[in-house]
Amino acid sequence: xxxxxxxxxxxxxxxxxxxxxxxxxxxxxxxxxxxxxxxxxxxxxxxxxxxxxxxxxxxxxxxxxxxxxxxxxxxxxxxxxxxxxxxxxxxxxxxxxxxxxxxxxxxxxxxxxxxxxxxxxxxxxxxxxxxxxxxxxxxxxxxxxxxxxxxxxxxxx
Amino acid sequence: xxxxxxxxxxxxxxxxxxxxxxxxxxxxxxxxxxxxxxxxxxxxxxxxxxxxxxxxxxxxxxxxxxxxxxxxxxxxxxxxxxxxxxxxxxxxxxxxxxxxxxxxxxxxxxxxxxxxxxxxxxxxxxxxxxxxxxxxxxxxxxxxxxxxxxxxxxxxxxxxxxxxxxxxxxxxxxxxxxxxxxxxxxxxxxxxxxxxxxxxxxxxxxxxxxxxxxxxxxxxxxxxxxxxxxxxxxxxxxxxxxxxxxxxxxxxxxxxxxxxxxxxxxxxxxxxxxxxxxxxxxxxxxxxxxxx
Numbered sequence: 001x002x003x004x005x006x007x008x009x010x011x012x013x014x015x016x017x018x019x020x021x022x023x024x025x026x027x028x029x030x031x032x033x034x035x036x037x038x039x040x041x042x043x044x045x046x047x048x049x050x051x052x053x054x055x056x057x058x059x060x061x062x063x064x065x066x067x068x069x070x071x072x073x074x075x076x077x078x079x080x081x082x083x084x085x086x087x088x089x090x091x092x093x094x095x096x097x098x099x100x101x102x103x104x105x106x107x108x109x110x111x112x113x114x115x116x117x118x119x120x121x122x123x124x125x126x127x128x129x130x131x132x133x134x135x136x137x138x139x140x141x142x143x144x145x146x147x148x149x150x151x152x153x154x155x156x157x
Numbered sequence: 158x159x160x161x162x163x164x165x166x167x168x169x170x171x172x173x174x175x176x177x178x179x180x181x182x183x184x185x186x187x188x189x190x191x192x193x194x195x196x197x198x199x200x201x202x203x204x205x206x207x208x209x210x211x212x213x214x215x216x217x218x219x220x221x222x223x224x225x226x227x228x229x230x231x232x233x234x235x236x237x238x239x240x241x242x243x244x245x246x247x248x249x250x251x252x253x254x255x256x257x258x259x260x261x262x263x264x265x266x267x268x269x270x271x272x273x274x275x276x277x278x279x280x281x282x283x284x285x286x287x288x289x290x291x292x293x294x295x296x297x298x299x300x301x302x303x304x305x306x307x308x309x310x311x312x313x314x315x316x317x318x319x320x321x322x323x324x325x326x327x328x329x330x331x332x333x334x335x336x337x338x339x340x341x342x343x344x345x346x347x348x349x350x351x352x353x354x355x356x357x358x359x360x361x362x363x364x365x366x367x368x369x370x371x372x373x374x375x376x377x378x379x380x381x382x383x384x385x386x387x388x389x390x391x392x393x394x395x396x397x398x399x400x401x402x403x404x405x406x407x408x409x410x411x412x413x414x415x416x417x418x419x420x421x422x423x424x425x426x427x428x429x430x431x432x433x434x435x436x437x438x439x440x441x442x443x444x445x446x447x448x449x
Contacts, residue, residue: 002164021165021207022197043158045195046347048261057235057264063194064265067165068187068211111261132346133259 006070010035011079019066026050028066029076037077037106041135048134051107052076058114060133077106080113088154089113089147098147100138108134112148120156124149160197167209171216171295171322174208179297179320181206186322188231188270191262216269216324219243225291226250226328230269238263247328248442249337249357253284256339259347269323272308275315275379278349282309282380283372284339285326287355293325300324309379334360334367336442340431341374344418350375351418352427354407356435358390360443366390371403371432376411376424383407386432395440404432 002021007014010033017032029038029052041049043062050061053075080087089109092098099105108131115122115130122130127148128141136144168174178184183205187193196202210216216231219240226247228237237243237254244251257263257271257280271281272292285292285305292303294317308316317323331337341353353374361367369390371383386406393399413424 002162004165020162022160022162024159024198043198045191045262048259051261058261059264060261063191063262065165065190065194067167068190068209070167130260133261 004067004070006067008069008071009073011075017066021065021067023066024062025052025054025064025066025069025074026061028069029061029074032066035076035078039103039106041103041107046135047104048107048111049104051110051134053110053114056114056117058111075110075113077109080109087113087151089116089151091154092147092150093144096143096146096150098139098144099136104134104136108136108144112151116148116152116155120152122148122152158198158200160194161200161203163197163204164206165209166206167212169212171210171213171324174210174213175295175297175320175322177206177208178322181208182319184208186210186273188273189233189266190270191258191266192270192274192276210322221330224330226330228268228326228328230267230273230323230325232268234258234263234266234268234271235260237268246331247337249284249287249339249355249439250328252337252339253280253355256280256341256343256353262347268326272326273315273317273323275309275313276349277312277378277380278375279380280339280341280350280353280374283353283374284355285328286372286380286382287337287357287370288328289357289370290329291327292323293327294318294321295324296321302327306382312378331357332359334362334443336439336444338435338438338442340435340438342427342431349418352376352411352413352424352431354428354431354435356432356439358395358436358439358443360395360440364394364444366393366395366399366440369403369436371407371435373407373411373428376413376428378412381410381412383410383432385410390436395436400433400436400440403436404429407432 007016039049041047185204187207187209216229218229290305337357355372357370373381386403408429411428
């Protein structure tokens with residue numbers, strides 16, 4: 001068994017831990033850091049429920065080893081709200097009813113967060129393209145797109 | 158799903174990475190990991206050691222040099238997708254990167270990995286065949302250059318030896334009058350191709366086809382270079398009859414099998430249709446038009 005000491009910043013807070021090489025980032029986040037907002041959906045790199053932002057890019061944390069995040073910066077859905085105030089993306093999902101069961105929502109929001117940093121004024125097509133790696137089985141995506149449009153507008157204001 | 162236990166090293170230099178591979182016959186290179194990690198989770202792969210090359214930032218670049226587009230093996234798909242140079246001068250490559258897996262996967266997945274893994278369903282291999290690209294491998298004895306057409310030996314098997322690392326991909330810089338396109342049919346975003354066709358052509362001053370490259374994805378154990386179709390295009394005017402003749406030959410070169418993505422007959426028919434469409438788009442782009 002190969003153990004490794006890793007240090008990383010998670011939602012702005014420095015964390016360190018000893019991890020087995022085979023520990024997946026999503027398990028590290030949920031079970032070692034107890035940040036259970038990040039979900040495990042398909043566990044096969046398809047659904048995007050486990051999306052987190054690693055070094056500025058949204059990635060599927062079921063397909064990255066925790067040891068690969070050593071020295072990096074990680075943001076999970078718990079990092080969106082600041083000082084008890086919802087992030088505009090969270091507010092958008094609330095206002096536009098962008099979820100039904102909510103399982104895909106954390107991943108959707110993390111993808112949307114990274115996307116809006118890159119493209120603050122997206123078209124509907126841009127949004128649909130950006131979330132094409134995140135599956136939602138309830139909504140039909142219409143309200144998710146509206147939620148992201150709401151957030152984009154609010155963040156530009 | 159938890160992979161079997163393994164050792165892990167993240168070397169700081171390429172030489173160190175090569176030495177680790179040479180010392181460990183059961184080692185595997187970890188690049189983007191989006192083919193390898195799923196295989197490990199399914200326990201279809203169980204390397205004893207992962208040599209993580211993600212810290213070798215010198216393997217990540219996109220630049221033109223000496224008549225080639227040189228792409229570092231660790232370049233992520235997202236970097237190709239966002240490269241103005243690739244968008245403007247290498248539309249076949251730009252088309253290809255955009256249909257690999259999904260945007261989240263493209264943030265991790267690397268060009269070198271897509272080639273070295275040699276999954277017949279991967280998209281870059283056919284594109285590199287169409288371009289007539291070269292693949293640079295570094296090993297204990299130094300570097301060697303492998304033409305793309307000699308690189309893919311069988312499903313998941315390449316000309317790389319165990320201790321070699323793919324370091325660079327070289328695409329010939331297109332001459333004026335060149336254009337390319339990649340056409341893929343997939344059941345949904347993120348799926349592998351049911352079939353896909355890469356086409357790269359150059360027109361001469363009179364508007365005839367001077368050279369053509371055609372690569373086929375996921376219709377055989379390796380990517381297929383449709384040489385008869387390429388030959389049929391050479392010296393011909395880029396008209397519909399020429400394109401259709403080439404497409405027939407490309408479909409004959411395909412070796413699809415029936416599976417959950419479609420029957421052999423359907424896939425062969427797809428190759429024919431996609432070849433015509435890819436060639437049309439490549440020609441439109443070579444003539445200075447076509448959708449970007």
